[in-house]
Amino acid sequence: MQLWLDSLIAHGVFGPHPSHEWVYTIAITIACALVLMLVALPFASIVTWVERRVWARIQSRIGPNRVGPNGFLQWLADGVKHVCKEDLIPSEADARLFKLAPYLVVLAFILPWAVMPFSSGLILADLNIGILYITAVPALTVVGILMGGWASNNKWSLIGGIRSAAQIISYEIPAGLSIFPIVLMTGTLSMQGIIRAQGWAPDRWFIFANPFCFVAAFIMFISSLAENNRTPFDLPEAESELVAGFATEYSSMRYLFFFMAEWGNMFIAAAIVVTLFLGGWQFPLLTRSAVVMNALQFVAFMVKCLFLVLVSMWVRGTLPRVRIDQMMSLCWKYFVPISFINLIGTAVWVAIFPDGNAIVRWGMLAFGVAIAVLFASRVITFTRRSGMELYLRPTI
Amino acid sequence: MSAFHTEEMTLNMGPQHPSTHGVLRFVIKADGEVMREAIPDVGYLHRSIEKIAEKVGYHGFMPYTDRVDYVCAMFTNQGWAMACEKLANVTVPRRGEYCRVVAAEFNRLASHLLTVGLMGMDIGAMTPFLHALREREMINDLIEELCGARLTFNYMRIGGVAWDLPPGWREKALAYLDHLAPILDEFNSLFSYNKICIERLANVAPISAADAINYNLVGPNLRASGVNWDVRRDLPYSVYSELEFEVPLGAGEWGSQGDAMDRYMMRIREMVQSSRILRQALAQMPDGPVLGKVVRNFKPAAGECQVRVESARGDQGWYVVSDGTAFPQRVHVRTGSFAAMGMIQKLSRGLMIADLVVLIASLDVIAPEIDR
Amino acid sequence: MAVANSYFRNIKDAVVSIFDGMAVTASHLIRRPFTIQYPDRMPVRVQDTLPFRYRGILDVDLEICTGCLACDRACPINCIAMAIEKNAQTREIVISQFDIDMAKCMYCGLCSEPCPTGAIHHTTEFEGADYSLESLIRRFIVEPVVAYKPKKGPEPDEDVAKLLGRGMKYVDEWAQPGSDKAPAAAPKPAPATSPASNEKVP
Secondary structure (H helix, E strand, C coil), X not given: CHHHHHHHHHCCCCCCCCCHHHHXXXXXXXXXXXXXXXXXXXXXXHXXXXXXXXXXXXXXXXXXXXXXXXXXXXXXXXXXXXXXCCXXXXXXXXXXXXXXXXXXXXXXXXXXXXXXXXXXXXXXCCCCCHHHHHHHHHHHHHHHHHHHHXXXXXXXXXXXXXXXXXXXXXXXXXHHHHXXXXXXXXXXXXXXXXXXXXXXXXXXXXXXXXXXXHHHXXXXXXXXXXXXXXXXXCHHHCHHHHCCHHXXXXXXXHHHHHHHHHHHHHHHHHHHHHHHHCCXXXXXXXXXXXXXXXXXXXXXXXXXXXXXXXXXXHXXXXXXXXCHHHHHHHHHHHHHHHHHHHXXXXXXXXXXXXXXXXXXXXXXXXXXHHHHHHHXXXXXXXXXXXXCXXXXXXXX | CCCCCCCCEEEEECCCCCCCCCCCEEEEEEECCEEEEEEEECCCCCCCHHHXXXXXXXXXXXXXXXXXXXXHHHHHHHHHHHHHXXXXXXXXXXXXXXXXXXXXXXXXXXXXXXHHHHHHHHCCCHHHHHHHHHHHHXXXXXXXXXXXXXXXXXXXXXXXXXXXXXXXXXXXXHHHHHHHHHXXXXXXXXXXXXXXXXHHHCCCXXXXXXXXXXXXXXXXXXXXXXXXXXXXXXXXXXXXXXXXXXXXXXXXXXXXXXXXXHHHHHHHHHHHHHHHHHHHHHHHCCCECCECCCCCCCCCCCEEEEEEEEECCEEEEEEEEECCCCCEEEEEEECHHHHHHHHHHHHCCCCEHHHHHHHHHHHCCCHHHHHC | CHHHHHHHHHHHHHHHHHHHHHHHHHHHHCECCCCCCCCCCCCCCHHHHCCCCCCCCEEECHHHCCCXXXXXXXXXXXXXXXXXXXXXXXXXXXXXXXXXECCCCCCCCCCCCCCCCCCEEECCCCCCCCCCCHHHEEECCCCCEECCCCCCCCCCCHHHHHHHHHHHHXXXXXXXXXXXXXXXXXXXXXXXXXXXXXXXXX
């Protein structure tokens, strides 16, 4: 984008002698606002519709299908309803912190959009520490949730907030450790750099590069589920124990802010995994037109991210919740040691095969395809055995 | 660490809560996540049903027995009917007894489906809850055809049952049982054998056999602790002596004997056994009347009687005292959930708050049965 | 060594069981949902799909009500309020009040059982919600009605015969002895029942 702005300045679009800093600053502000308004916030809202429909089909139900075509405007109706609700602040609650907490959580959701690599040209800021930035910033949610839990003046909220703090902080470690194998292989922390090091074909994706990266991908995905407070790690908002955990005392838009951040973070988590392991926006070089290529890359990126978001919803519909001590033992006894082994293994691998190994790559790809085929066969077995009627259309 | 001041937190898991099974209240004294004690507080659902019996008479009390435990209404119906029949020496015709067994076992299936589904919901998996309820809806459809209602059945009468099986019902019932068997396997794959579920339920609040007997636990809770007692087999009533079924016992395969996983798996296994009983009963049903001759103005001889029925929640005792008039003098129901509540305070020491929810769900506590 | 074994077994169990669980839910994604979309996207009204024995809101066919007060006596919650008078000259029973308080009714069906003609019966209607409690008291008598006297032979009046047919279908099916060999006995045609018969019906 900087090159494009430079060419515009050279053509005199902004006047004879504009200040480069001002032009850049204003342009990037407008671009950020556009991305947020057009991509981030609509996504966080529309994904609720998708989640409810997907969740409902998993549970043999239908899900919202009345408001708008196939229930597409349900999120709008929910948003309007929440805005019209009474804004309750408990009298004994710490009002300033109570009001501030949702904004911090939403801030943690909004900041990573600056480094989202939508395509080779569409990135707001290709920081050379991109992946580190995107892993560090969501830690702001800890502050927000702790604040919300404490300021509610409610013991159940406090328990929820503290559980969440412990959970997010603990799972930052396997998440961070799972990034490092990729950094070792590419030598750069920048998002675009990592994507450019991969290819469009699945065998070139880092997930199949070596067995350590394969395991690291899953650990990264599961840790990101834990960071977002998604089932099976939704202890902080465990509905059946703590009502709504840290968000119990929140009503109307403040409540929605917490959950908008959670749903939006699903996308960011998916984007991280896609960037690191699944080839990002890479698309075969079909034309020389930059616009068309960018558009196709954007589509590729979105498809991959949305698939992972779908997997995240699917996992939510399947698994029960872990208990706090089990979650801790899972992180520290299982994920952290395995992440370290991945890191060391990848380091050794990079030392032995600096450019990767075609046999291992294709072998891992074949392994991945075999798992997918096995999965499909299990699905068919269950469907046939249950004797229930098939219904393949997504809408009803 | 002694200089670090810590306080015990008193929490109120109030009568309105998404996961207490009905209106229950617990006062939890907790040290962080680990509980020192959870003191149950019951009585929010007390409706004086036992006193109402003294006003409405013997026939009129039958719909009220549905409300004693609305999830297992057939068993409460049967208990009351058996108590009145014992007082007045009424014999129930054989077909009536078989209809009772069929209705009761379907109700057992429905109740256990609800329990295992609620266990899923309580530990966070919403999907098994809805799958279980879908199957329960199909049973409700069947029973709706049989007696007209889906929850408070009022199906049994003193001296038999109110309705015979409608034409075509037996085939629908058998088709349902065929449909249920693979669905139960699927449910197990989705939920019961899931590692997270096993981790959440295994080794949570194991109850020893001696404790179970001392605290009056009954039903699947008792059998999970290894005590081999089932009223259907040991004090046979109705026509259970003519039917073949196994009584599953807990053996601690996933954790320790008598833990929450055992109690939960008891219900899954009992569902399989209920299917077996149902197939036999539907096949063996003799012809004949379904309701014996009982006068409308029911006045049993003065006296008292006690009757025990194996409901889905366990051994349910009905104690009726008659003074020779048309209204009973005293009716008392002894339910399994009431005894289970008594044990929660002892079991909760050292559990985590998340485990309390699992404990209540595994004991299959239903609030209307506690408070009546 | 046992610790290492259990460590790897835990991982294996977790992976396998979660794999299976995800397969089950994926299989549900392609199945037909069980929900029926009541009330607007249904081919038939739900009320018409309910079984014959369904215990919905009570209704009274006054044309065939014999004024025997058996339902009033049988109701455990006293939601039926009836008032009858015996006209001394014509020896007819006149019903001047027949109120059913649906707010108290618990849909148990005990009133429809002793009815000799099946006048009081449960319909398949269940949508009775309303804004005021008073509207739930169904008052069936507008002006005093002469009670029905069951005929010795078949009922001559066609409309009354239709009502009587429906009513007696219920009365005959209730506590009917059953058989699995022969088909269920067809309901008897409009029979000659007398008010005295409700004594021997259990």
